[in-house]
Amino acid sequence: MESAAIGIFDSGLGGLTVAREIARALPGESLVYLGDTARCPYGPRDLGEVRRFVVEIGSWLSHQRIKFLVIACNTATAAGLTLAQRAFPVPVIGVIEPGARAAVMATINRRVGVIGTVGTIESGAYSAAVRALDAGVTVFSAATPRFVEIAEEGLRLDIGPMEGLLADSADVFVRPSFYEMARDYLNPLKRSGIDTLVLGCTHYPLLSASIQQVVGPNVQLISSAHETALEIAETLARRDQLAPPDRTPHHRFATTGDAEEFARLGGRVFGATIDGVEKVTLEALTAHATADLLALLDDSATGETSCA
Amino acid sequence: MESAAIGIFDSGLGGLTVAREIARALPGESLVYLGDTARCPYGPRDLGEVRRFVVEIGSWLSHQRIKFLVIACNTATAAGLTLAQRAFPVPVIGVIEPGARAAVMATINRRVGVIGTVGTIESGAYSAAVRALDAGVTVFSAATPRFVEIAEEGLRLDIGPMEGLLADSADVFVRPSFYEMARDYLNPLKRSGIDTLVLGCTHYPLLSASIQQVVGPNVQLISSAHETALEIAETLARRDQLAPPDRTPHHRFATTGDAEEFARLGGRVFGATIDGVEKVTLEALTAHATADLLALLDDSATGETSCA
Numbered sequence: 001m002e003s004a005a006i007g008i009f010d011s012g013l014g015g016l017t018v019a020r021e022i023a024r025a026l027p028g029e030s031l032v033y034l035g036d037t038a039r040c041p042y043g044p045r046d047l048g049e050v051r052r053f054v055v056e057i058g059s060w061l062s063h064q065r066i067k068f069l070v071i072a073c074n075t076a077t078a079a080g081l082t083l084a085q086r087a088f089p090v091p092v093i094g095v096i097e098p099g100a101r102a103a104v105m106a107t108i109n110r111r112v113g114v115i116g117t118v119g120t121i122e123s124g125a126y127s128a129a130v131r132a133l134d135a136g137v138t139v140f141s142a143a144t145p146r147f148v149e150i151a152e153e154g155l156r157l158d159i160g161p162m163e164g165l166l167a168d169s170a171d172v173f174v175r176p177s178f179y180e181m182a183r184d185y186l187n188p189l190k191r192s193g194i195d196t197l198v199l200g201c202t203h204y205p206l207l208s209a210s211i212q213q214v215v216g217p218n219v220q221l222i223s224s225a226h227e228t229a230l231e232i233a234e235t236l237a238r239r240d241q242l243a244p245p246d247r248t249p250h251h252r253f254a255t256t257g258d259a260e261e262f263a264r265l266g267g268r269v270f271g272a273t274i275d276g277v278e279k280v281t282l283e284a285l286t287a288h289a290t291a292d293l294l295a296l297l298d299d300s301a302t303g304e305t306s307c308a
Numbered sequence: 309m310e311s312a313a314i315g316i317f318d319s320g321l322g323g324l325t326v327a328r329e330i331a332r333a334l335p336g337e338s339l340v341y342l343g344d345t346a347r348c349p350y351g352p353r354d355l356g357e358v359r360r361f362v363v364e365i366g367s368w369l370s371h372q373r374i375k376f377l378v379i380a381c382n383t384a385t386a387a388g389l390t391l392a393q394r395a396f397p398v399p400v401i402g403v404i405e406p407g408a409r410a411a412v413m414a415t416i417n418r419r420v421g422v423i424g425t426v427g428t429i430e431s432g433a434y435s436a437a438v439r440a441l442d443a444g445v446t447v448f449s450a451a452t453p454r455f456v457e458i459a460e461e462g463l464r465l466d467i468g469p470m471e472g473l474l475a476d477s478a479d480v481f482v483r484p485s486f487y488e489m490a491r492d493y494l495n496p497l498k499r500s501g502i503d504t505l506v507l508g509c510t511h512y513p514l515l516s517a518s519i520q521q522v523v524g525p526n527v528q529l530i531s532s533a534h535e536t537a538l539e540i541a542e543t544l545a546r547r548d549q550l551a552p553p554d555r556t557p558h559h560r561f562a563t564t565g566d567a568e569e570f571a572r573l574g575g576r577v578f579g580a581t582i583d584g585v586e587k588v589t590l591e592a593l594t595a596h597a598t599a600d601l602l603a604l605l606d607d608s609a610t611g612e613t614s615c616a
Contacts, residue, residue: 085444091418097441105543110399132440133405136393235413 002241005030005252006232007066007090009057012040013155013262014148014203015072016269017170018095021229022070023251023270026236028243030250032064035266037257038282041148043117043201047079050119051297052289054080055087059288060280062088064252067241068232071095074116074200074224078123087293091235096120098231099198099224100129103137106220107196110137113189113219115144116200126200140192144185144201150178151206155265170269171209178207182214190215198222206269254278256285310549313338313560314540315374315398317365320348320563321463321570322456322511323380324577325478326403329537330378331559331578334544336551338558340372343574345565346590349456351425351509355387358427359605360597362388363395367596368588370396372560375549376540379403382424382508382532386431395601399543404428406539407506407532408437411445414528415504418445421497421527423452424508434508448500452493452509458486459514463573478577479517486515490522498523506530514577562586564593 006026008019012035019033034057036042042050054076061069069092071077071084077094084092103112114126121143130139154172189197197219199205205223212221236242243249251274255262259277267274314334316327320343327341342365344350350358362384369377377400379385379392385402392400411420422434429451438447462480497505505527507513513531520529544550551557559582563570567585575582 082443085442088444091442092444102546105546108547134393134399135390136396136400238410238413239416 002067002243003030004065004067005032005250006068006070007032007061007064008070008072009034009036009061009076010073010202011035011042011076012037012257013152013266013269014201014206016266017202017205017223017225018070018072018228020170020269020271021223021225022232023249023272025229025233026242026245028245028247028249030243032061032066032252033254034061034280035253035255035257035262037255037262039256041117042073042075043119043145043148045075045119047119047123048297050076050079051083052294054084055293055297056285056289058084058088058092059290059293060285062090063288066090068093068236070228070232072202072225072228074202075119078120078125083296087296093228093231093235095202095224095228096125096200097129098227099200099222100126101133102222102227103196103198104130104133106222107137109193109195110134111192111194111196112137112139113192113194113197114139114141114200115147115185115189115197115204116141117148118143118145120200126198140189140194142185142189146181147207148201148203150174151203154206155268170206170271172206174207174210178210179214182211186211186214190219194219196220196222199224252278254280256280256282310375310551311338312373312375313340313558314376314378315340315369315372316378316380317342317344317369317384318381318510319343319350319384320345320565321460321574321577322509322514324574325510325513325531325533326378326380326536328478328577328579329531329533330540331557331580333537333541334550334553336553336555336557338551340369340374340560341562342369342588343561343563343565343570345563345570347564349425350381350383351427351453351456353383353427355427355431356605358384358387359391360602362392363601363605364593364597366392366396366400367598367601368593370398371596374398376401376544378536378540380510380533380536382510383427386428386433391604395604401536401539401543403510403532403536404433404508405437406535407508407530408434409441410530410535411504411506412438412441414530415445417501417503418442419500419502419504420445420447421500421502421505422447422449422508423455423493423497423505423512424449425456426451426453428508434506448497448502450493450497454489455515456509456511458482459511462514463576478514478579480514482515482518486518487522490519494519494522498527502527504528504530507532560586562588564588564590
């Protein structure tokens, strides 16, 4: 079991920030990553549609000899975590609960901000997860949808990390106009006196230095990517399913979009060269979603994710 | 802030298993413990009544210069955690979420058992907490109310730990008749194929070796006491509020019952001598529950703890 891989998926490249943190925390673990670039972004989509994507991709990954399934996308977690946990034979973890838990632990004044896509913020999943852990914490949320395209644009610009960043940072270059827009998004959160801000989208760690600059040094940023990696490490350790850290891992990367572009931009996010990216067609994905699994979609349409 | 104490309370002696684990994980931290022995046990009581006790004792502890409040009692956590998190100026942690989280991480076959008092089991708080973390885990619960009196009786017998136990175990001696009763309680859980069993009452770690003998070696026991201590350690570390581990702590112990008996039996559970136990009268406790706080009791009577 410890030689099985960790399955990870996202709407595109953002989840590679999670994969990067997992590879760093667990260097002996093999990863299988699917980026659904052809249907990116998930953020503005109807949650029911995203739930169907979760079933399709989760089924595909379940067939790749994995021991753990990671939904490395906040929108997909908000929409389909509960469903995936019921549907698949491997344990499934999302990125919302680890981020919420870290925020509850970190906040001192008990005022926590969350930024994410429209889908994630409107689902209320972070507020619910934080309040389930500590009903004394107040959550201030803001949708910052344009951050995804800015992070992707930064990747395409390929100017390299900004000066002054740590060498191991995945941060991308942003245009000066970013800061004005970011202030519009973030100033209301700042004024509400938060001391902790959850980056509730797996693209956002690519902008963390710029976001930190806007919110100021007194607000602690929480990266769901990092927290999720820690949670996976703890879970595998408790189950005695860890790969030895000195084992050479075999990573596989797949995309529904352009394999060459995924390799080029993805390597930048993952922090290491990505070779031999597999192309998975949407037809191949859809074929994995059996009638049994799709029937679960109807059962889960009634807000079952509210506590997840 | 790091010199403030950790406040802890329980219906009596059971919460000292939590205090013991906190003292072991965080040897530099000072503790203030209140055991509400005069009103023990909480398990068979109405949850509304227990909620009032939480307000009274939480208020008393909030006045003792604490940085953290621990509800070291599963029944009181199920009844009043959410309320306490809203009511008090310090962060409040209960014993249910840490135990549920550890069980979700530990289970491989995704079948988790929980034992606790009637109040804890009937509240459904463990099932809700487990499902919120992993909707793919099935929870099998059983109330084992007589375990509390058996643990207390074992303490009073004062025969010392059973042969073969680790030297640092807090386990008490149990009569041979315990095993028959325990099999009646636990065999249905065993037959349901659980691989993990949460000791959902802070008295139960005193019986862990005996319970392990009944459920067999293939079921992993989860001690909420231990898990709660780990969570407190992680939280204080993230907040940079840890006392240096080489600081000499100043523990205070108080009881609403007999101070001499509390010192004698409590020292056995805590694993160290308990000196100068303070007697706190019920009148003194009640005086701390202000009208403002008691008003919260009405607001929280509608099952707000379901996700906690």
